[in-house]
Amino acid sequence: MLALFYIFIAVALGVSFWQITRVMNLREVIANDKDNDTQGKIALGFLVFLYAMMIYCLIAMNVIMLPESASIEGEHDDRLFNITFWLIGIVQFAMQFIIFYFSYKYRGNKNRKALFYADSHKLELLWTSIPAFTIVCLIGYGLWAWNNVMNIGEDEDPIIIEVYSQQFRWDARYAGSDNELGLGNVNFIKGINTMGVDMSDPKAQDDKQVTELYLPKGKKVLFKFRSQDVLHSAYMPHFRAQMNCVPGMVTQFGFTPKYTTEEMRQSSEVIAKAKGINKIRQAKGEEPYVFDYLLLCNKICGASHYNMQMKITVVEEEEYNKWLGEQKTLAQVIK
Numbered sequence: 001m002l003a004l005f006y007i008f009i010a011v012a013l014g015v016s017f018w019q020i021t022r023v024m025n026l027r028e029v030i031a032n033d034k035d036n037d038t039q040g041k042i043a044l045g046f047l048v049f050l051y052a053m054m055i056y057c058l059i060a061m062n063v064i065m066l067p068e069s070a071s072i073e074g075e076h077d078d079r080l081f082n083i084t085f086w087l088i089g090i091v092q093f094a095m096q097f098i099i100f101y102f103s104y105k106y107r108g109n110k111n112r113k114a115l116f117y118a119d120s121h122k123l124e125l126l127w128t129s130i131p132a133f134t135i136v137c138l139i140g141y142g143l144w145a146w147n148n149v150m151n152i153g154e155d156e157d158p159i160i161i162e163v164y165s166q167q168f169r170w171d172a173r174y175a176g177s178d179n180e181l182g183l184g185n186v187n188f189i190k191g192i193n194t195m196g197v198d199m200s201d202p203k204a205q206d207d208k209q210v211t212e213l214y215l216p217k218g219k220k221v222l223f224k225f226r227s228q229d230v231l232h233s234a235y236m237p238h239f240r241a242q243m244n245c246v247p248g249m250v251t252q253f254g255f256t257p258k259y260t261t262e263e264m265r266q267s268s269e270v271i272a273k274a275k276g277i278n279k280i281r282q283a284k285g286e287e288p289y290v291f292d293y294l295l296l297c298n299k300i301c302g303a304s305h306y307n308m309q310m311k312i313t314v315v316e317e318e319e320y321n322k323w324l325g326e327q328k329t330l331a332q333v334i335k
Contacts (some may be wrong), residue, residue, distance in 0.1 A: 033109055040107035052207035054093070054119055063276060066237055067269035070254040070293065071316070074240030075083060076145040084138060142329060149241065152254040158222035161213070163295070164195045165245040166228035168304035170295055171195050172213050175208025182330075193334050196228070205331040208324070213295060213312040215257050216320035221235035222254040236312065238264070257314045264314075265291045 071080050106112075152158050156226070160175040162184065173195055175181045182197055182204020189196040197204050215221055225234050227245035235242045243253045264270055270291050277289045293312035297305055 003246075009117045036108035040104035043100045043103040047096060048094055051093075063273065063308075067264070067267055067273070069238070069240050070257060070259045070264055071239040071241065072258050073145070073149050073255045074238075076141075076148065076239040080138070080141055080145060083141075087134065087253070096174055149253045149255055152220065152222050152252075156220050158220040158254055159216070160222050160224065162195075162224045162226065163213075163245070164226050164228065165232035165234065165297065165308075167230065167302050169298075170211075170234075170310040172210050172310070173211065173330075174198070174327070176203075176208065176329060178203060178206060181224065182207050184226060189208060189228070191334075193330075195226075197330055197334075199330065199334055203258065205329065208327040209333070210327060211310070213310060214320055214323050215259050215312060215314045216317040217257050217314055219317060219320075220254060220256045223252060225251045230301050230306070231299055233298035234303050235296045236293070236294050239270045244299070260316060261291075261293060261312075264293070311331045333335045 032245065069075050134260065157179075160179055160181055162173040162175075163180050164171040164184075171194060173181065173184075180203045182199075182201040184195060184197050186196045188198050193199070195209060197207065198211075221244070223234070223241075224244040225243055226249075227247045229247065231247070232245040233242060234245055239255050239257065241253055241255050243251050245251065259267075262281075265274075274289055274291055281289055293314060295310040295312055297308040299305070301308065
């Protein structure tokens with residue numbers, strides 16, 4: 001792979017040198033009307049090619065996109081993405097037409113005289129105020145969506161879960177019946193107390209440590225993040241949620257799951273994606289893929305970064321309560 005990279009660099013340098021010398025050799029040459037006409041037609045041809053590639057990517061590459069958001073808050077992320085995508089797409093589509101069509105329409109001609117147009121205050125006002133207003137609206141909506149997952153009040157009665165990161169694994173700790181997590185610090189890590197929970201803290205006694213996340217559908221969940229060693233990034237793509245796990249501090253976000261794992265598996269988008277994945281896996285003789293929500297690390301945190309993931313299972317609230325009741329408390333485990 002490294003050899004291929006060096007070959008690529010060598011080829012790039014060679015092409016750059018060739019282009020520079022070519023431009024220097026042609027600096028005395030003046031293009032005639034035939035050259036200008038040819039370049040104008042090439043511009044039109046490239047415009048057609050560009051549009052064809054855009055349409056192909058929009059249709060064929062759609063299969064790699066994530067399915068519908070699995071959290072209520074994530075709907076705003078999807079909506080913001082769609083608004084931005086269509087705004088940029090429409091402007092880009094129009095601007096590419098103007099650029100390449102005008103390159104053809106106003107190609108050099110010895111019988112045509114260029115028109116000098118100094119300025120237009122109306123045009124300047126339009127192309128400044130419209131983008132500025134659009135950006136303010138998008139940023140305002142984005143800030144509102146950000147606050148919606150960051151600032152969670154006690155009146156929302158969220159389930160509190162701590163997610164603990166270390167090279168190269170995740171652990172989770174559920175707050176007990178008091179819905180408050182006990183103090184955690186790396187200085188308390190010892191033996192089976194891998195999350196560094198202060199067992200002298202009364203709030204820690206009923207906390208429950210697990211290696212798989214269970215979440216109830218339709219219930220707000222507040223995640224607290226800590227890191228033992230380096231910077232990690234807790235990424236839950238299907239819930240449109242991501243937050244850095246920073247050593248020495250606690251970060252957080254929250255969301256409300258809206259589809260159980262089984263409901264998501266029945267989604268037409270997920271079925272189509274699973275079918276495509278299993279076609280590849282079958283050709284390799286691998287086990288078939290079954291959809292699951294995952295917690296991933298989205299920072300390159302070391303050699304086994306790729307393997308740092310935790311399964312997330314979303315169930316109905318009744319099943320969640322049953323599962324949580326079966327888990328042992330830290331007081332029972334750490335004696």
